Amino acid sequence: MNIKATLAALLVTLLAPLPALAQGIDETINRIFADYTGWYVSFIFAPLPGTTFSWIALWLVVGALVFTLYFGFIQIKGFVHSIQLVKGDYSDPNDAGEVSHFQALATALSGTVGLGNIAGVAVAVGIGGPGATFWMVIAGLFGMATKFTECTLGVKYRNEYPDGRVSGGPMYYITKGFNERGLPGGKILAVLFCVFTILGALGGGNMFQANQAHAQLAGVIGDYPGWITGIILAAVTFAVIVGGIKSIARVTEKVVPFMGIFYVGVSLIILIMNYDMIAWAFGQIFMGAFTGLGVVGGFTGALIQGFRRAAFSNEAGIGSAAIAHSAVRTKEPVTEGYVALLEPFIDTVVICTMTALVIVITGVLNVDPETGLYVWNAEAGRIATEGEVSGVALTSAAYARAFSWFPVLLAVAVVLFAFSTMISWSYYGLKAWTYLFGEGSSKEVVFKIIFCLFIIIGSAANLGPVIDFSDAMLFSMAIVNIIALYLLMPIVKREVNSYIARLKSGEIKRFKH
Amino acid sequence: MSSETFIVAYEGEKGDTPTLDYAIERAKKDGANLLVVHILEWSPYSFLTPDELEERHGRRKQEMARAKEIVLDPAVAKVKAAGLEASAELRYGSVVDKIVEIATEKSASMIFVGRAGSQSMAARVFGSVPIGLAQVAPVPTVIVP
Numbered sequence: 001m002n003i004k005a006t007l008a009a010l011l012v013t014l015l016a017p018l019p020a021l022a023q024g025i026d027e028t029i030n031r032i033f034a035d036y037t038g039w040y041v042s043f044i045f046a047p048l049p050g051t052t053f054s055w056i057a058l059w060l061v062v063g064a065l066v067f068t069l070y071f072g073f074i075q076i077k078g079f080v081h082s083i084q085l086v087k088g089d090y091s092d093p094n095d096a097g098e099v100s101h102f103q104a105l106a107t108a109l110s111g112t113v114g115l116g117n118i119a120g121v122a123v124a125v126g127i128g129g130p131g132a133t134f135w136m137v138i139a140g141l142f143g144m145a146t147k148f149t150e151c152t153l154g155v156k157y158r159n160e161y162p163d164g165r166v167s168g169g170p171m172y173y174i175t176k177g178f179n180e181r182g183l184p185g186g187k188i189l190a191v192l193f194c195v196f197t198i199l200g201a202l203g204g205g206n207m208f209q210a211n212q213a214h215a216q217l218a219g220v221i222g223d224y225p226g227w228i229t230g231i232i233l234a235a236v237t238f239a240v241i242v243g244g245i246k247s248i249a250r251v252t253e254k255v256v257p258f259m260g261i262f263y264v265g266v267s268l269i270i271l272i273m274n275y276d277m278i279a280w281a282f283g284q285i286f287m288g289a290f291t292g293l294g295v296v297g298g299f300t301g302a303l304i305q306g307f308r309r310a311a312f313s314n315e316a317g318i319g320s321a322a323i324a325h326s327a328v329r330t331k332e333p334v335t336e337g338y339v340a341l342l343e344p345f346i347d348t349v350v351i352c353t354m355t356a357l358v359i360v361i362t363g364v365l366n367v368d369p370e371t372g373l374y375v376w377n378a379e380a381g382r383i384a385t386e387g388e389v390s391g392v393a394l395t396s397a398a399y400a401r402a403f404s405w406f407p408v409l410l411a412v413a414v415v416l417f418a419f420s421t422m423i424s425w426s427y428y429g430l431k432a433w434t435y436l437f438g439e440g441s442s443k444e445v446v447f448k449i450i451f452c453l454f455i456i457i458g459s460a461a462n463l464g465p466v467i468d469f470s471d472a473m474l475f476s477m478a479i480v481n482i483i484a485l486y487l488l489m490p491i492v493k494r495e496v497n498s499y500i501a502r503l504k505s506g507e508i509k510r511f512k513h
Numbered sequence: 514m515s516s517e518t519f520i521v522a523y524e525g526e527k528g529d530t531p532t533l534d535y536a537i538e539r540a541k542k543d544g545a546n547l548l549v550v551h552i553l554e555w556s557p558y559s560f561l562t563p564d565e566l567e568e569r570h571g572r573r574k575q576e577m578a579r580a581k582e583i584v585l586d587p588a589v590a591k592v593k594a595a596g597l598e599a600s601a602e603l604r605y606g607s608v609v610d611k612i613v614e615i616a617t618e619k620s621a622s623m624i625f626v627g628r629a630g631s632q633s634m635a636a637r638v639f640g641s642v643p644i645g646l647a648q649v650a651p652v653p654t655v656i657v658p
Binding site for chain 1: 553555557558559560561562563564565566567568569570571572573574575576577604605606
């Protein structure tokens, strides 16, 4: 009895300082995180001399614009054909059982649709005002051409291994494509791309996801230390990617699309309930796009936020999608390019716009009743909101205005979205890792363990440093990838011209299903 | 040479043995040849993880080799041993749709399918292969208990 009592007393004494210690860990991680990554983040988002426009946003937009013009607005001209391809109209029935266009698109989408659409949009609208939505949609529309280019190359230069595995990605099209064109530096760029992909996988594909999943859970359950969410998420991820418990991943992959459809469905219902305000909301979005509606940073603030969030959400130009799309079964690489261009459309033009409209319509952004302008919270650096929330909490608050039960469901959705994005990015990161260090189970396990550790860091760190670091890494991938796309786009052009000619001549046939 | 072709929808499970035996018996009487059909359930609209995408092509090869070796080859051998002409067909897709497709393509005159495997709750709610075939098969279909 005495021993039991002593043990219990000892346990209480040992556990008592745990909450304080946990808080300490949080703060330490935050400090170290901000200290070590701050300089790189500042470099990536440095404004062009004499302006407030960051060079990296310009880099992505110019890229998307160049590909749009070079391929003659393929996202408009090829849109119907893209849908025919996803429906399987051009799929050989003898290839049944192989990866279909739909499956490649769905898997790529489950890696991109997620927190970018829920939290990212809220960040963009919260800082840039409703006008950010307009620029986000524009970036999404142009980004479709970028996705087309990178995914065509991803399939063209993929690897088919003797054991039947099929995989590819920018590191492979950079090396093989550069060799084909006799260009120097392919290997260096590919290595650089892989380094950024690994860091991007740990940043945007991991820490940002874990961080926002924790934010939403804490919002519903009540505040608690981030490392707890981190350890749980890390353990489940570990079970899937190291332990090989594929059933968890499979369940997530199946549930996530329905969550996505449900999210869009609820958004539509809220919009229908407020149908009289839709025109007004679009007005706010259009006016805000060019005037900023009094938001600090004005028009450029809206533009930068819109572009940043669009890139983060649909990943066009980042190169990650090229990895996901490369396993499709097709004899024509261009077909996957067509299919991939639907990704930014679904992700950014449809889903992000839904979120933005709901945030604007439900009135969670505080408006000064006298001037009719949004109230700026200078301290937080964003528009003042009810409860001073941002990110996923702002989206949650907006949807809760219509349905009080929504935050609970959103918490479940956010955790699942975060998890499926993490699974996808662990794969992208791993592909980059094996490109650098070679294949082999022990080498792969090292990366997977690092990946799981970063989930804990991501959950514990503050939103600011995490989002900035995530963005910086993803955009670094885009620097390398878009350079390669510029140099390899003539190859894609040749493929497209040949494909379209054969499509018109009837050589490429539609199959009757 | 017989002019008629009978199709046996064959899963290769234990419960399918009576179906194959009955089809052999009927084919003998009618002088028909037998086409043993095995369908691997597959939808191009299912969701896969990135790992599954990478492995799909290799997995498909394995699945087809396994189905041929374990399911189709022994069945064809059994039919041939009974003195009938036999062939096999292996496809991916929705089981009922594919059997109907093959029946049409090969101008089959009859389909044999086992009732076994249709007792589960899911089969009762969503319909099973024999029920599906009974509804849409283009030729007379025999459901073997």
